[in-house]
Amino acid sequence: MSGTSLFLQIAQAVVLVLFAPIAAGVVSTAKARLQNRRGAGVLQPWRNLIKLFGKQVVLAENASWIFRFAPYVVFTATIMAASCVPPLLVHTPLSLTADVIALVALLALARFFLALAGMDIGTAFGGMGASREMTFSALAEPAMLMSVFVLSIGAQSTNLTTMISHTLNTPIVLQPSLAFALVAMLMVAVAENGRIPVDNPTTHLELTMIHEAMILEYSGRHLALMEWAAMIKLTLFATLIIDLFLPWGISIDASLAGVAMGLVAWLLKLIGFLLGLSLVETYLAKLRLFEVPEFLSTAFVIAFLGLLTHYMLEIGT
Amino acid sequence: MNAMTLAAGSGIAALAAAAGAGLLRGHLQRSALCLFLGISGLLSASAGLVGLLTSTASLILPLGLPWLPMHFRIDGLAAFFLLVIGALLVPVAIYSQGYLKGYQGRMDALAVFLPLFVIGMQGVVLANDAFAFMLFWELMSISSYFLVTFEHENLENRKAGFIYLLMAHLAGLLILGAFAVLYASGGSFEFSAMRAADISSFWASVAFLLAAFGFGTKAGAVPMHGWLPDAHPVAPSNVSALMSGIMLKVAIFGFVRVTWDLIGSGDFQWWWGAVVLAAGASSAVFGVLFALQQHDLKRLLAYHSIENIGIILIGLGLSMLLAHFGHPMLAALGLIAGLYHTINHALFKGLLFMGAGAVLHAAGTRDMESMGGLVHRMPATALFFLIASISISALPPFNGFVSEWLTFQTALMSPQLGGALLTAIVPFSAAMLALAGALAAACFVKVFGIVFLGHARSEAAASAHEVDAWMKVGMAIPAFFCLLLGLLPVLFVPLLDVIPRNLLDVSLAAHVHEHGWLWLSPVDVSHASYSAPVALAGMLTIGGLAFWWLHPKGSTVRRGSIWSCGNPHLNARMQYTATSFSQPLRRIFGGILQPDEHAHIERPAHKLLSQKVRHAVHVADPVVNRLHRPLADAVLTLAHAVQKEHQRGIHAYLAWTFATVLVLLAVFT
Amino acid sequence: MSMSLVQQLVDGLAALMLLVSFALLAQHRLLSVLHWFAAQGVLLAVTATIVAYGTGNHELYISAVMTFLLKGLLLPWLLWHVIKRLHVHREVEPLVNLTLTMLIALGITLFSFHIIQPIEKISESLTSDSMAIATACVLLGMLMMITRRKAITQVIGFLAVENSLFFAAIGSTNGMPLVVEIGIAFDVLIAALIFGLFFFQIRTTFDSLEVDAMHAALQDREDEA
Known part of the structure; x- marks a missing residue:
């Protein structure tokens, strides 16, 4: 592996990580505008993070080392996953580290520690959040895998680089199976990131909350890491979906012009995705908690239908 | 040294353990037992390693029936399972030195039957004729019956023992039937004759079905698993570790031996793979769903064994399907995935049962609802248990993930097979594997969270103490190997390569690390690759940077009280419990679990004022x-x-x- | 790619048809069931137009327009009217829970794919691939009739079956003769009208549109007699 491509790989991961809070800001500002409010601006998440990094940590009296260790695991596993999803440049040496399945597993590792941290203090809120998070993510997993399956059968690979190149190199054909996979993947992304209609990221004390319940006891830099990881995860999923379904514009070679083009294309597509998300979040109401399994099983059924239509309509003709 | 000599030495060491345990008393008895078991384990493991690296060795002992001496043979498959036995036996022997202190003076039966049990398993793996196979198989079954009913004062244990004996014999009978069919076509009890014989497709199917049900019963595959969740918890924890970690694997060994080796992969019918795949997928999901509903720690782990046997069977089933449809490379990958999960499961499940033993020792009960907060008082046990939990939840960078990843790759790379039903069953079983893996993670968040985190829920849990050095070392060894097998699968997979070379005539070794030793790529690097070392190094770098940046000099941490919504009296009973943790899943999967729930609310003063609420849930195995x-x-x-x-x-x-x-x-x- | 654009479009519409059939099964509210039913009608009209373009069969344009008017507008409007007049726009009441229904539906789809595959090999028409999907949709419509409690949802299930048959007809024979099609269309319209009248009648007689309730009421009446 050459030094330049390694540098580019790290650089694009840094871009993704640094842009993640702004992406969260874009969603909240767009939502505010849609609700006739002014909003705090797209940089507000960054300001929050900087403020939190400067604050002293207050730990609960019975917090164990798991509680202090978890934010670092969550943060690093999420970044590791993010660094395998290329926003700008397709051919990167480190994308061999983890294929799509390993990427999902890295996120699962982050979630495992997040849930453990929720259980550590021993309050009902933490346990509740952990229980629900693990339950719903378990139901989301088969749907996620199914939609990855639909894509990887065409490309004969689960390597992101190969999958993106495959999409770029095949002539554009109407493939209904991809539409199914996309819908399923979007539904899973909404659930995994705790957005409306599955979870409401803006509530802090509500009996139906999931993500916030687990990090209720965190403060200072620990909280900042947890929040930042959640923002990175949102950007990661958006980039993953863009890469898999709409990769056009991403740079194939490591030239400066190509990368600059890739950056512009990525930003445009990402912001489009985020605006769509804020529209959905404004338009829809949160589901009742026990309708979430129905939502996720629908995602699974759609992905499976995608697979079946792929076999029926796209192979053999 | 020759693999066969080492294996024989390991058997003799186990015999010495039995003899020592029978003759000696007191702490000498315990030490002799554990020392000789440990030696036996070491020799087994080295016999396995040597066997995997060298060619097949065989031995004929003039024992047994006058016209049929006992045949033994170490090929790749036998060597691998010897390695599995040894890899877990050594740490369990060390662990037992500490654990059995509590049984001193009343452990005669345990001390004699434990080595016999080990000899039984080693003999089954080495056997090269049906007679020796069945002899050692029954030795394994019967001695494990005595281990299960070791604490026979308890009615529950005797009942569990009876069902166990019944099912073990049913399994034995079916396996005997399979051998009878193979004998009819081969004309001899020797495996070499059975291997060479041509068998008609009808009788091959009969033999397959008998073997599948026989070994499936012993392995605890759904729907023949009923004995397992009763039998495993009641044995002492070191025995549970061996039963769950190795004995179930010996059943898997038997299945692979009979179907792949004796019947032969050329005779596979398409529906064999489908049957195994269906059994695997349903075992995986069923096992983990029921595990989630348990609050008896060891029973929960026993249900997880069913789940993991399911995962192994998914790998084997995929391999059988692909072998039938003429994709030997992918079939080899599926076989390797299943076998890799076999050794992984032996390691982490053994570790989990040892950890459970340590916890029971400290808390005095198997009921999770009266544990809690043990991470503060048993830090080392907590760490090892956490490693095992991450491994079994199939999370990187530990070993469980590698084998599940290989299974996923096998499924993902399967081309279109036969009709629509057959084509759809492969991705569907992969989806079930994903569901089972994610539910396992949920279950181990529950286990670790309820047992080790939060506040102590009972006096015993509040005054628990850490276990002694023997037990810690016993747990540290498998924990280390869980990480090693997770980090360096690239070195381990080529070691297993001899097995598909023997059984399917293909070799994977050339492809596994074509992109360098860091990257595991099952077929081709453009298909898929995974590098645990790079991922771990990356995470350590990022985590280290974050830590260094966020911990400037003089940054302190303040301890405060728990935020309690303004309620001044938080107590341990207000925490989430094991039962409440699994409530959403109980509701979602109510159709399968059919929980029996009763809520009784006392309202003596007014119908709106409830004073006492009693809630009882019982989930029975259908x-x-x-x-x-x-x-x-x-x-x-x-x-x-x-x-x-x-x-x-x-x-x-x-x-x-x-x-x-x-x-x-x-x-x- | 050997597939022509028309072929691709028809395949895409077939996939959408399957999706709509699942969507019909997945709804909680009667009004959303109706919306999806209307969408199915529009989808059929679009398919007919595209097949007409692809095969040059001009009669199909007429049936496309008819389908749009009848199945996309008139029938949904009629049913909407009935629902409004009868105040039954409450939740759909499934006999089996929705997730399980969806899984059964998945199994049925798989089954019909399995059954149709041998037939497809010998068929050579433009849209032979969609045959399997049309079969699946017919079976899903039947599933809807089986698993729902309200008579109106059963009628929608019946109409969905008819839609799928129409889809199969366009797919496998590139459209039936116009006369036959007009005949069927009027039959469906009359059937829907009769159903509508029956709903009112049933409502005044039994005070309910639940099939089980009707059954119980009839039993009571028999007991009295």
Whole structure:
């Protein structure tokens, strides 16, 4: 592996990580505008993070080392996953580290520690959040895998680089199976990131909350890491979906012009995705908690239908 | 040294352990037992390693029947399972040195049957004729029966033991049937004759079905698993570790031996793979769903064994399907995935049972609802248990993930097979594997969270103490190997390569690390690759940077009280419990679990003022209730009928004899 | 790619058809069931137009327009009217829970794919691939009739079956003769009208549109007699 491509790989991961809070800001500002409010601006998440990094940590009296260790695991596993999803440049040496399945597993590792941290203090809120998070993510997993399956059968690979190149190199054909996979993947992304209609990221004390319940006891830099990881995860999923379904514009070679083009294309597509998300979040109401399994099983059924239509309509003709 | 010599040495060491345990008493008995078991384990493991690296070795001992001496043989498959046995036996032996302190003076039966159990397993793996196989198989079954009923004062244990014995014998009978079919075509009890024989497709299917049900029963595959969740928890924890970690694997070994080796992969029918795949997928999901509903720690782990056997069977089933449809490379990958999960499961499940033993030792109960907060008082046990939990939840960078990843790759790379049903079953089983893996993660968040985190829920848990150094070392070894097998699969997979070379005539070794030793790529690097070392190094770098940046000099941490919504009196009973943790899943999967829930609310003063709420949930295993209980009842009824016949005196006996003579005459003339 | 654009479009519409059939099964509210039913009608009209373009069969344009008017507008409007007049726009009441229904539906789809595959090999028409999907949709419509409690959802299930048959007809024979099609269309319209009248009648007689309730009421009446 050459030094330049390694540098580019790290650089694009840094871009993704640094842009993640702004992406969260874009969603909240767009939502505010849609609700006739002014909003705090797209940089507000960054300001929050900087403020939190400067604050002293207050730990609960019975917090164990798991509680202090978890934010670092969550943060690093999420970044590791993010660094395998290329926003700008397709051919990167480190994308061999983890294929799509390993990427999902890295996120699962982050979630495992997040849930453990929720259980550590021993309050009902933490346990509740952990229980629900693990339950719903378990139901989301088969749907996620199914939609990855639909894509990887065409490309004969689960390597992101190969999958993106495959999409770029095949002539554009109407493939209904991809539409199914996309819908399923979007539904899973909404659930995994705790957005409306599955979870409401803006509530802090509500009996139906999931993500916030687990990090209720965190403060200072620990909280900042947890929040930042959640923002990175949102950007990661958006980039993953863009890469898999709409990769056009991403740079194939490591030239400066190509990368600059890739950056512009990525930003445009990402912001489009985020605006769509804020529209959905404004338009829809949160589901009742026990309708979430129905939502996720629908995602699974759609992905499976995608697979079946792929076999029926796209192979053999 | 020759692999066979090492294996023989390992058997002799186990015999020495039995003899030592039988002759000696007191702490010498314990030390002799553990020392010789440890030596036996070491020799087993080295025999396995040597066997994997060198060619096949065989040995004929003039024991047993006069016209049939015992045949032994170490090929790749046997060597691998010897390695599995040794890899877990060594740490369990070390662990037992500490653990059995509590049983001192009343462990004679345990100390004699434990080595016999080990000899039984080693013998099954080495056997090269049906007679030796069945002999050691029964030795394994019977000695493990005595280990299960070791604490036979308890009625529950005796019941579990009875069902276990019944199912073990049913399994033995079916396996015997499979060998009978193979004997009919091969004309000899020797495996070499069975291997060479041509078998018609009908009889091959009969042999396959008998073997699948026989070994499936012993392995605890759904729907023949009923004995497992009863039998594993009641044995002492070191025995549970061996039973769950190795004995179930010996059943997997038997299945692979009979179907792949003796029947031969050329004779596979398409539906064999589908049957194994379906059994695997349903075992995986069923096992983990029921595990989630348990609050008895060891019972929960036992259900997880069912889940993991399911995962292994998914790998094997995929391999059988692909072998039938002419994709030997992918079939080899599926086989390797299944076998890799076999050794992984042996390591982490052994570790989990040892950890559970340590916890029971400290808390005095198997009920998770009265544990909590043990991470503060048992830090080392907590760390090892956490490693095992991450491994079994299939999370990187530990070993469980590698084998599940390989299984996923096998499924993902399967081309279109036959009709639509067959094509869809592969991705569907992969989806079930994903569901099972994610539910396992949920379950181990529950286990670790309830047992080790939060506040202590009982006096015993509050005053728990860390276990001694023997037990810590016993747990540290598998924990280390969980990480090693997770980080360096690239070195381990080529070691297993001899097995598909023998059974399927293909080799994977050239492809596994074509992109360098850091990257595991099952078929081709453009298909898929995974590098645990790079991922771990990356995470350590990022985490280290974050830590260094966020911890400037003088940054302090303040401890405060828990935020309690303004309620001044938080207590341990207000925490989430194991039962409440699994409530959402109980509701979602209510159709399968069929929980029996009762809520009783006392409202003495006014109908709006509830004073006392009692809530009881019971989740019974439907397979046990609808299949195993009736079976056991039928056997008992039959036994009672025979007993009645016996009590009718000499005339009845004569009448039966007379009738038998008449029938025989009628048949043979 | 050997597939022509028309072929691709028809395949895409077939996939959408399957999706709509699942969507019909997945709804909680009667009004959303109706919306999806209307969408199915529009989808059929679009398919007919595209097949007409692809095969040059001009009669199909007429049936496309008819389908749009009848199945996309008139029938949904009629049913909407009935629902409004009868105040039954409450939740759909499934006999089996929705997730399980969806899984059964998945199994049925798989089954029909399995059954149709041998037939497809010998068929050579433009849209032979969609045959399997049309079969699946017919079976899903039947599933809807089986698993729902309200008579109106059963009628929608019946109409969905008819839609799928129409889809199969366009797919496998590139459209039936116009006369036959007009005949069927009027039959469906009359059937829907009769159903509508029956709903009112049933409502005044039994005070309910639940099939089980009707059954119980009839039993009571028999007991009295």
